Amino acid sequence: MYVTYDCRRSRKNGTRPAAEAEIDAGSFALTRLGFAPDAKQMEVLRSTAKRGILNCSRQWGKSTVAAAKAVHRAFTRPGSLVLVASPCERQSAEFLRKASALVRKLDIQARGDGDNAISLLFPNGSRIVGLPGTEATVRGFSAASLILIDEASRVADDMYTCLRPMLAVGDGDLWLMSTPNGPRGFFYEVWSGGGEEWMRVSVPATECERISADFLEEERGAMTATMFGQEYLCEFTGDGTELFSRELLEAAIDLSIPELKIEGWR
Numbered sequence: 001m002y003v004t005y006d007c008r009r010s011r012k013n014g015t016r017p018a019a020e021a022e023i024d025a026g027s028f029a030l031t032r033l034g035f036a037p038d039a040k041q042m043e044v045l046r047s048t049a050k051r052g053i054l055n056c057s058r059q060w061g062k063s064t065v066a067a068a069k070a071v072h073r074a075f076t077r078p079g080s081l082v083l084v085a086s087p088c089e090r091q092s093a094e095f096l097r098k099a100s101a102l103v104r105k106l107d108i109q110a111r112g113d114g115d116n117a118i119s120l121l122f123p124n125g126s127r128i129v130g131l132p133g134t135e136a137t138v139r140g141f142s143a144a145s146l147i148l149i150d151e152a153s154r155v156a157d158d159m160y161t162c163l164r165p166m167l168a169v170g171d172g173d174l175w176l177m178s179t180p181n182g183p184r185g186f187f188y189e190v191w192s193g194g195g196e197e198w199m200r201v202s203v204p205a206t207e208c209e210r211i212s213a214d215f216l217e218e219e220r221g222a223m224t225a226t227m228f229g230q231e232y233l234c235e236f237t238g239d240g241t242e243l244f245s246r247e248l249l250e251a252a253i254d255l256s257i258p259e260l261k262i263e264g265w266r
Contacts, residue, residue: 025072033068033102040203041065045072049199053152053190054177055234057205062177066148067098069175073146074126075106080145081170082128085138085163087154092130093118095150099128135162143170153181153188160186180236188236205232 026045029035037045044054044065054062070082084099086092096118100110103120113121118130131138135158144166149155167174178187190198205211211232220228229235 023076025069028072028076029068033071033105035064035068035102037061037065037068038209040201044201045069047199049197050171050173051194051197052173052175052199052201053187053194054175054201054203055180055187055191056177056201056203057208057211057232057234058179059211060203060205060208061210063095063098063150066150066175066177067095067102070099070128070146070148071102071106074120074122074128075124077145078124078126080126081141081143082126082146082148083131083141083144083163083166084128084148084150085131085155085159086133086150088133089118089130091151092132095148096120096128096130133159135159138162141166144172145170146173146175149174149176150178152176152178153185154178155185155187157186180230180234182230182238183236191236202234204234 023031024046026037026042029037029045041061044052045068054065056062066084070084073080074082084092084095086095099120103110103122108123110120113119113127113129116127116129120128129141133155135156138159139162147163147167149160149163152160164174166172176187176190180188182188183192191200205216206213216232219232223231226237229237
């Protein structure tokens with residue numbers, strides 16, 4: 001099933017007050033989108049960081065916050081391209097549904113851009129495009145203003161590698177959001193050692209007022225400790241099948257030892 005959206009025509013002729021071009025995404029979400037973020041969500045929306053990573057509990061609102069950032073970017077920056085990647089096409093379509101619901105708050109009629117099955121086209125020429133889940137089918141985009149990778153811990157590393165160059169020409173922003181999926185992949189690598197340029201936000205379910213303690217106790221009894229730690233506590237835990245932990249293996253590596261070269265070996 002494809003979801004197509006377009007915003008070529010507005011009930012207000014696609015016009016907007018000039019001051020809205022400068023409004024931050026947090027204020028925009030409150031005043032224009034009807035979304036009342038909590039304190040941590042507001043911090044993310046108002047951030048000007050070019051690189052951000054959200055390691056947050058299930059049902060914290062990662063996708064909603066990201067959708068608000070996407071709509072704000074497209075609405076306030078004419079001609080901008082926002083790309084949304086997910087593990088599969090269905091999840092990208094679900095993200096675009098959330099963005100479309102927010103767009104309707106702007107009195108903009110939603111349709112597709114005519115080229116991409118999952119897309120939103122704004123009267124100012126901006127687009128939000130949802131991508132399928134395979135690297136081989138996403139090449140060709142360039143000058144992205146914003147790239148959002150939803151459920152990033154479950155997106156393949158080659159997709160991440162493919163998407164990053166699309167930020168080069170437009171000097172775009174990159175945000176990752178997910179729950180953990182073990183100590184592996186680019187989401188873990190960025191979270192654990194991505195550098196100071198990354199804004200890191202972690203919110204376990206125990207700090208989310210929208211998730212009750214009773215529900216968490218029920219969930220704790222319904223799944224393994226490892227799964228509960230990943231889904232609700234933002235922990236990068238293994239699946240229990242490893243002979244050695246990643247931390248133990250990394251601690252055993254001594255970078256001071258020179259590389260051994262044997263003549264005749266490649």
